[in-house]
Amino acid sequence: MSGQKDRVFSTRRYPCEECPLRPLPLFREFETQELAFISKFKKGELAAAKGATVLVEGSHSAHLFTVLSGWGFRYKLLSDGRRQILNYVMPGDLIGLQGSIMGEMQHSIEALSDMLLCMFQRDELPELYQRHPELAYDITWLASREERMLDENLLSIGRRSALERAAYLIAFIADRAVGVGLNGKKPIEIPITQQHVADTLGLSLVHTNKTIRKLVERKLIVWKDGCEVTDAKGLRQLAGWEGLGEGKRPLI
Amino acid sequence: MSGQKDRVFSTRRYPCEECPLRPLPLFREFETQELAFISKFKKGELAAAKGATVLVEGSHSAHLFTVLSGWGFRYKLLSDGRRQILNYVMPGDLIGLQGSIMGEMQHSIEALSDMLLCMFQRDELPELYQRHPELAYDITWLASREERMLDENLLSIGRRSALERAAYLIAFIADRAVGVGLNGKKPIEIPITQQHVADTLGLSLVHTNKTIRKLVERKLIVWKDGCEVTDAKGLRQLAGWEGLGEGKRPLI
C-alpha cells in the first residue's frame, strides 16, 4: 500500500523566480523581497514516486514542503489498520506544517502520483516569522484554509448520505484541481482508486463501488483508471454544495 | 435551538495581568512585554448566555475571541437543516480566527453554557504579526492544534464504530477539560445533551441514546443532566485512543 523508499533528493534548484505555479491567477502577487526570502528559505527539491510515503506519523521531520506538482493525500491509521484519508494535497499546498509547529507529525502523507516538492527547513520558520510578518500571516492563512476544508469534510462524512458524500468529494477535489491548472485536457482526471474514495468517505469498498456506479449511471463522472469529472455542476447540485469560490491565495 | 440575543457587552475589564487561566500549568509562560501587548490587544469582554450564538456562519465579524470561561461548540449546517458539530470550545481556545484571517465565517459557534469571552479586534491582527512574531507563531500553533483535533475527529467519525466513536468523543472532551481545570469536583461533567452527541458523531438521536446507554451499563460514564465521566481510562481503552498528551501551550 505504500513504499518508504523511492525518494530522490535533488539539489538542483527549480528557481523560485521561475516557479511554474506562481503565475497562475489563483495566487496572489508577491513582492520581490518576499520572493527573495522564500527562495533562500527553499533548501532543495524532493521527488517522491507514486506510492511513496512523504511524511510519516510519529516522525519529527526536519522539513516542510510545498507541492510543486503531483497529487498526494494525508491520512491517519487506527491501530488495527483502518485508514481514514483526511484530505488530498495538490500543487501549491503547504504540507508538514503541523509537524513543524507542534513537533511530531500526527498524520502521514503518501504520493498519489509522482510528486515534486519544494523543501524548507523547519527550524528556519521562526526566522521567517521574525523577518517577514506578511509571510507568517500567509502561513496562518494556509493553516486556516486547511482547517476550513476539514470542517467541510467533517460535515460531509457526518451528515451526508453515501451518494451525496461521493458527489461532494469529487466535486471538491475537481474544484481545487482546476484552480491550480491540473486539468490539462477538458475533463479533470483524478488519479485515485475506489479504495481511496472508500477510505475518504468512511465507507466500505463494496458499497463505495456501488455508489460510484450510480454517479456513473447519472453521467456525472466516468470511471476509467481513476475518476474523470464530466459534470461538475451536477455533482455540486447533488451534494448541495456551493463550490469553494476561493479568491486569491498565498503560495509559500 | 439557539438564540441570537442574550449578548451582553461589558467594557469592564478582566485585566490580563490577573487572568485566571494563565497561571494553569497547561499554559506556557509569557514575557511581560507580550502580556502587555495582549492586554492592549484585548478590547473588552463578551458575556454569552447559554444557547446564544456567538458567531454566525456567513458573517464578517470584526472580532475574534479567547474563551475565558464556559463551554461552546462549533458547527455547520446543511441547507436542509442537518447539523454537524465540528468541535467543542472551552477556556483558553481562540475562536473566530478562520473568519479573521480569511474574511467570512464558514461555521457558527454556540454557547453550551454561559460563557465569558475576551474580545479582540480583527484588524489589529496584522499589527500583532508585525510587532510580536512569537505571538504570531503562537496563533499559528493554535490553528495547527485545531487542525490536529479535526484530523482526529475525522478519523473517528469515518472509521470507528458508534460505540468507539462515543467513547472517543467523551474521552477526548474530558481530557481537554481537565487540562484547563474544568473539573471542579472529581468527575468531569460535560454540559451536553444527547442531541449534541448525535450531531457530533454523525448518528441519529435514537441510536446515540442506545449507544450511550451501553457506556453507562459498562460503568464508564453516568448520564445525568449531561455526561459525567467516571472511567476516563476505560473510555480511552474502548476507543483505542492514547489521549492527547499535550505539553505546554500558548494562550492569547
Place this chain on the structure above:
DNA sequence: CGCGGTTTTGAGAATCCTCAAAACCAGTGG
C-alpha cells in the same frame, strides 16, 4: 500465461435509520 492490483457482483447479516409514542423532569402560570 500467470500475477497482482482493481473493479464488479451476489447474498446474507449487522448496523443504523425513521417513525411514533411514552416517560421523565424542571419550570411556569393559574
Place this chain on the structure above:
DNA sequence: CCACTGGTTTTGAGGATTCTCAAAACCGCG
C-alpha cells in the same frame, strides 16, 4: 399546589443503509 409546557431521554418496531464474506471479472505487465 397542580396542571401544563417544552425539552430531553427512553423504548419499540420495521425498514433502509451499509457491512462482511466470497468469488469472479478485468487488465496491464513481466
